[in-house]
Amino acid sequence: xxxxxxxxxxxxxxxxxxxxxxxxxxxxxxxxxxxxxxxxxxxxxxxxxxxxxxxxxxxxxxxxxxxxxxxxxxxxxxxxxxxxxxxxxxxxxxxxxxxxxxxxxxxxxxxxxxxxxxxxxxxxxxxxxxxxxxxxxxxxxxxxxxxxxxxxxxxxxxxxxxxxxxxxxxxxxxxxxxxxxxxxxxxxxxxxxxxxxxxxxxxxxxxxxxxxxxxxxxxxxxxxxxxxxxxxxxxxxxxxxxxxxxxxxxxxxxxxxxxxxxxxxxxxxxxxxxxxxxxxxxxxxxxxxxxxxxxxxxxxxxxxxxxxxxxxxxxxxxxxxxxx
Numbered sequence: 001x002x003x004x005x006x007x008x009x010x011x012x013x014x015x016x017x018x019x020x021x022x023x024x025x026x027x028x029x030x031x032x033x034x035x036x037x038x039x040x041x042x043x044x045x046x047x048x049x050x051x052x053x054x055x056x057x058x059x060x061x062x063x064x065x066x067x068x069x070x071x072x073x074x075x076x077x078x079x080x081x082x083x084x085x086x087x088x089x090x091x092x093x094x095x096x097x098x099x100x101x102x103x104x105x106x107x108x109x110x111x112x113x114x115x116x117x118x119x120x121x122x123x124x125x126x127x128x129x130x131x132x133x134x135x136x137x138x139x140x141x142x143x144x145x146x147x148x149x150x151x152x153x154x155x156x157x158x159x160x161x162x163x164x165x166x167x168x169x170x171x172x173x174x175x176x177x178x179x180x181x182x183x184x185x186x187x188x189x190x191x192x193x194x195x196x197x198x199x200x201x202x203x204x205x206x207x208x209x210x211x212x213x214x215x216x217x218x219x220x221x222x223x224x225x226x227x228x229x230x231x232x233x234x235x236x237x238x239x240x241x242x243x244x245x246x247x248x249x250x251x252x253x254x255x256x257x258x259x260x261x262x263x264x265x266x267x268x269x270x271x272x273x274x275x276x277x278x279x280x281x282x283x284x285x286x287x288x289x290x291x292x293x294x295x296x297x298x299x300x301x302x303x304x305x306x307x308x309x310x311x312x313x314x315x316x317x318x319x320x321x322x323x324x
Contacts, residue, residue, distance in 0.1 A: 007314055010134075014300055015086060017130045018107060025122075027082045027109060032071035034088060038275040039063030042217065043186075043263035046092040048102075049270055063272060064090035067293055068108050069218065070278045073246070076110055076289065077281025084109035086296065096318040099238055101309050103317065105296040112286040116219075116229045116245040119290035120145065120207050123233060123241060126294075131303045138302075143233070144206040151208065155196045160212055161226060168192065184263070185214045202237035218253070219244035220288070233294075235302045243292035250282040 001009070019029065037060065039047040047063035054060075065071075068087050075083055086107050094100045111119075124143050131139045149160045158171040168188035172179050177191050189212060201208075209231035213221060216228025229245035247253050257274045264271055300312040310316040 004314055007312055010304055010312070011296075011300060013133045014130055014296065014303070017133050018084075018086065018126070018296075021126055021129050022084045022109065025082070027084045027111075028080065030072070030075060030080070030083050030085050032065075032068040032075075032085055032087060034065055034090075035062050036065055036070070037062055038070060038272045038278075040066035041257055041260040041264070041272065041274070042066070043260055043267055043269065046269060047272070048090045048092050061272075063270070066091050067106065069291065069293065070275050072108055072110055072291070073285065074278055074281050076112060077278075077284040079284075081113075082109075082111045096321070097308055097310050097316070099298060099301070099309055101297065101313060101317050104309075107294045107296055107299075108291065110246070110289060110291040112289045114290050115288040116209065116231055116243055116290050119243045119245075119292050120209070120231055120233075123243065123292055123294070124207075127233075127235070127240075127299070130299060134303045136303055136305075138236075139205060141205070144204060146206060146208055147210045148208055148212065149210065149227070151197050151200075152192070155200060156192050158192070163189075163212055163226075182266075185212070189215065198234075198237070201234045204234065204236070206234050207231050208234065216247075216256075217244070218247050218256075218291075220247050238298055238302060240298050240302070241292055241294035243290065246285065246289045246291050248282050248285045248287050248289065250279045253282060254279055 035050065035052065045066045047066050050062050050064065052060040052062050067089055068085055072083060072085065084107065086105065088103060089106045090103050092102060094102045128139045152158050152160050156171055158167065163185065165185055165188065168185060169179055172188060172191055175196060177195050179188060179191065210222060210227040211230045213226055213228060216230060219228035219230040221228055231243050233240045254274070261271055297309050297312055300306065301309060304312065306312050310318055
């Protein structure tokens with residue numbers, strides 16, 4: 001079997017396994033748009049920018065989605081209950097190779113009436129189900145679950161319950177991690193996380209959950225208001241997915257969008273319009289509702305033991321866009 005046939009065959013087995021998993025649980029597969037007016041608001045993401053032109057010359061500024069999340073939530077707000085999609089997503093200013101590609105395949109799924117705890121349960125079952133297609137025993141043992149706060153106390157020596165810019169700066173100084181005067185809480189948090197926490201995740205299958213409030217994104221907050229009901233799954237040190245108990249309060253979501261717009265301005269990133277249709281439908285979504293976004297290319301890597309994303313793509317960016 002040649003290399004491209006191997007990749008295509010493996011990917012078909014993965015996609016078939018995913019679809020069988022969700023259909024057995026009465027999920028409905030949906031299709032969502034790739035070209036939209038509001039492709040993503042997260043400050044650290046750079047959507048590909050484009051324009052749509054009507055024959056009369058009318059022009060609409062658009063972008064390629066960084067996630068199908070907004071569209072999926074609009075469907076939930078219109079009465080859908082358990083939905084999933086397999087789609088292409090796009091993120092500019094990403095490196096080529098390793099575990100990154102500017103165009104990649106994402107699985108997203110949502111269920112009304114369940115929280116991020118149930119989503120972790122279902123995610124673990126999904127990964128194990130796909131891995132069985134490749135006789136992988138790496139995922140037979142129950143995955144670890146650890147709060148971000150506990151990781152920081154143990155590895156950084158800093159309690160996120162009392163988080164402040166000054167405290168994070170002191171923690172960075174203690175561990176000889178460089179900082180900048182313009183660093184936000186998010187910047188400092190990730191400097192510490194990437195330097196001291198992430199290296200310890202190699203060789204482990206672990207859910208990390210309850211991220212600080214400034215990392216809550218579109219997640220509800222915990223009862224004490226300090227953390228977002230958000231988790232990430234790391235498999236052998238590779239971040240695979242990002243799940244939430246979804247925020248359904250439109251007023252609070254608008255506040256977060258406004259904060260993200262302000263951060264994007266500071267970073268010099270393109271400002272896309274706030275998705276008013278999404279905000280108008282959020283209140284119709286049941287509380288709680290969970291959602292998860294999982295990278296299929298990375299899942300392909302871990303279940304086959306591949307070391308680079310280029311090994312599981314038929315057309316990796318590193319080959320499509322070779323430097324002269």
